[in-house]
Amino acid sequence: MDRDVAAYAPATVSNVACGFDIMGFALDEPGDKVTVRFSRGKDVTIRRISGCTSTLPMNPARNTAGAPVIEMLKHCRVRRGVEIEIRKGLPAGSGIGSSAASAVAAAVACNALLGAGLSKEEILTFALHGEKIASGGVHVDNLSPSLWGGFILVRGYDPLDIVQIPISAPMWCVIVRPHMEIRTKESRKMLPRTVPLSDVVRQTGNAAGLVAGLMSGDFGLISRSLHDVIAEPARRHLIPGFADMKSAALDAGALGCSLSGSGPSVFALAKSKRTARQIGIAMGSILNSVSCPHSVIVSGISSAGARIIS
Amino acid sequence: MDRDVAAYAPATVSNVACGFDIMGFALDEPGDKVTVRFSRGKDVTIRRISGCTSTLPMNPARNTAGAPVIEMLKHCRVRRGVEIEIRKGLPAGSGIGSSAASAVAAAVACNALLGAGLSKEEILTFALHGEKIASGGVHVDNLSPSLWGGFILVRGYDPLDIVQIPISAPMWCVIVRPHMEIRTKESRKMLPRTVPLSDVVRQTGNAAGLVAGLMSGDFGLISRSLHDVIAEPARRHLIPGFADMKSAALDAGALGCSLSGSGPSVFALAKSKRTARQIGIAMGSILNSVSCPHSVIVSGISSAGARIIS
Numbered sequence A, B: 001m002d003r004d005v006a007a008y009a010p011a012t013v014s015n016v017a018c019g020f021d022i023m024g025f026a027l028d029e030p031g032d033k034v035t036v037r038f039s040r041g042k043d044v045t046i047r048r049i050s051g052c053t054s055t056l057p058m059n060p061a062r063n064t065a066g067a068p069v070i071e072m073l074k075h076c077r078v079r080r081g082v083e084i085e086i087r088k089g090l091p092a093g094s095g096i097g098s099s100a101a102s103a104v105a106a107a108v109a110c111n112a113l114l115g116a117g118l119s120k121e122e123i124l125t126f127a128l129h130g131e132k133i134a135s136g137g138v139h140v141d142n143l144s145p146s147l148w149g150g151f152i153l154v155r156g157y158d159p160l161d162i163v164q165i166p167i168s169a170p171m172w173c174v175i176v177r178p179h180m181e182i183r184t185k186e187s188r189k190m191l192p193r194t195v196p197l198s199d200v201v202r203q204t205g206n207a208a209g210l211v212a213g214l215m216s217g218d219f220g221l222i223s224r225s226l227h228d229v230i231a232e233p234a235r236r237h238l239i240p241g242f243a244d245m246k247s248a249a250l251d252a253g254a255l256g257c258s259l260s261g262s263g264p265s266v267f268a269l270a271k272s273k274r275t276a277r278q279i280g281i282a283m284g285s286i287l288n289s290v291s292c293p294h295s296v297i298v299s300g301i302s303s304a305g306a307r308i309i310s
Helices: A066-075 A098-114 A120-135 A143-148 A184-188 A197-216 A219-225 A231-238 A242-251 A273-289 B066-075 B098-114 B120-135 B143-148 B184-188 B197-216 B219-225 B231-238 B242-251 B273-289
Strands: A005-014 A023-039 A044-051 A081-088 A151-157 A160-165 A172-178 A194-196 A256-259 A266-270 A294-300 B005-014 B023-039 B044-051 B081-088 B151-157 B160-165 B172-178 B194-196 B256-259 B266-270 B294-300
Touching (some): A005 A143, A005 A172, A023 A098, A023 A143, A023 A172, A044 A066, A066 A081, A066 A098, A066 A120, A098 A120, A098 A143, A120 A143, A120 A160, A120 A184, A143 A151, A143 A160, A151 B197, A151 B219, A160 A197, A194 A197, A194 B197, A197 A219, A197 B151, A197 B160, A197 B194, A197 B197, A219 A256, A219 B151, A231 A242, A231 A256, A242 A266, A242 A273, A266 A273, A273 A294, B005 B098, B005 B143, B005 B172, B023 B098, B044 B066, B066 B081, B066 B098, B066 B120, B081 B098, B098 B120, B098 B143, B120 B143, B120 B160, B120 B184, B143 B151, B160 B197, B194 B197, B197 B219, B219 B256, B231 B242, B231 B256, B242 B256, B266 B273, B273 B294
Parallel strands (some): B044 B081
Antiparallel strands (some): A005 A023, A023 A081, A023 A151, A151 A160, A172 A266, A194 B194, B023 B081, B023 B151, B151 B160, B172 B266, B172 B294, B256 B266
16 A cells, blocks of 8 residues: 655645735644555545545645646656545635645655656645636745745746745734634735836835844844735725724734734734734734624744644 | 035945835945035035036925025024035936935035934934935835945834844845936836735845844845846936946856946945956946946945035
8 A cells, every 4th residue: 555645734824915926924723734655546536534624625626625637647647546635724705815725735745656756836836726727827835945945036027036034033813703704806806906116116115124123133123114005905895803803913012903804804914923922812803793603823934934833 | 614424325226026115225336425614604604516527406405415404404493595516426317326316415414514413214204305305205215224234124114113234145146237317206207006815925035134144144045036027127228238237247257236225326236356357348348339328336235324525
């Protein structure tokens, strides 16, 4: 019997306020686990999806973990069947890179199963086949931090240019996730097609400021840079109590607070785990006051990224 | 007789391709020298403008060096007359921060003359009165590098947030200045009022990438980030032979090449003084081929900024 190969890929926060479509960072947890093994058949099959999942497709061509495996087998000209098991640590449509984590874990696991020896850049292109199914476009701001770990800048898309930004100051992240789903495909339709030049100046200033702040360990600069004038104004109405949650987070000491990806999760950054917990309580109490069921996650920023776990 | 106080403020390259309205750096030279002294009268007067000047206003309220002095005297409640001499090292309307250099030198000199002890942030607000006359708006991407020196990020305008970006890799700058004038006020009218979202993503990626490249000393990343999808496409037609000059610069080893400020000067960055000189020759030969009179400057990036020189 062939061996199982299992990989873990962490949840991620993309956009990070001022970095629409170009920034993202990885959390220590939660994450998705994908196990692959050769099967007796000739096809790729999804044997089981467990964990916090609702209705993910069992058809591998339409599943974010299945598509990367199908493409990698094609690329490597392997004509054997592969069986996939997915353990979802993060729910779909929650805005913390659920589809990206499954796609990355599947691509990393399949690379090891095949002994393909692909580089991270190559693995990313296969994971993209999964992300496309979920988001309807070529977005790597969740995929790349899930794969590399740490804080990632997608400098450019054509050609793809992934830059790992060294973080000089340790930070903690709070995620407050209202128990509702926003599909990335739908959420993208709410974005403006054009942006006033004055807002472009503000967004570029903040994006450049955030990178400078992260690299120099300047918490003040990080905090002043964590503003989004493009996606947040277009999407915040989708999230119950967003304005109050953001105020509560900042009052409790958050460096900044905005939508995680396209929402509904909201993230905040903090200088310490203790402050992060207090921010989580403050944000949660706002959602309690509007009777919105939710979960709170407090996590460090992962420097590890996706990895083989067995 | 009261003493003379003279200050020097260097030329600057603003926008820096991907940093429209938010980035600028200072050159070692050329620069403007402004001398101030108390006079017997009660007014601010401009006694002399020398150097490479054409028709700058002798009315101090309409002169970029005069306005900061008038405002600073008001602010400090000094009811004495001040006489100003301006030695222009850089011509007006050339795109290397001529108005900013005069305004900064005047504000720095006047601060010393009055013994006002103003901070750089405060001096900047007075220099702004001069820059407004020239550009018709509140732009500090030439003023702030001229005042602070080095590479400056204007993270935000409201409130003003000036960030000095430490450069890990030494670089040289080439300026090729066609002998023609483009007024910033006119050049701004050519800018698009809105920018497609896809271009915003490209511009923010490049701006963030440039900061990361400068701070980490990654020449490859600096080079890949030096692209402007907003102002350059709207303004390049104003500059004779721009496309060929840019190609020639890149072929000669430039890390990047774009308009300096709103032009007509074109800047290129290089890893060494030798390469910078070769780039200057290559760019100059393009302007020669279209019979465009021009000057070439090769300079280091100044870390000093404006200073009292006597």
